[in-house]
Amino acid sequence: MTDQTLAELERIRKDIESLDHDIVALVARRLDLCRAVAPLKMSAGLEAHIPHRVQLVIDRWMSHAVERGINPELMRSICGQIIAEGETLQIEKMQQAESSS
């Protein structure tokens, strides 16, 4: 491998690392928003899991994936897991609010 190839590989790896950092930060922000929604859903008498919303959000992720030429099934899987984690956090927050009321 030439020095130039190695330098290019290193540069791209740094870009990947930086993007990974941003992706984690975005997921954390999204989960914070999901947590923030919990009291509103409680006062509206809504459950954490809302199937038609889940479908809508997953469809949107998959459609963005198709637009960007990446595998929509990958996005279905990632999005499904992120939504499930948000729902878990909402349920925890709802249970905490119930037990302290």
Ligand SMILES: O=C(O)C(=O)C[C@]1(C(=O)O)C=C[C@@H](O)C=C1
């Ligand atoms: O739309 C909501 O009610 C949310 O709480 C957000 C969200 C999501 O992560 O997009 C989370 C849980 C619901 O089942 C559906 C959607």
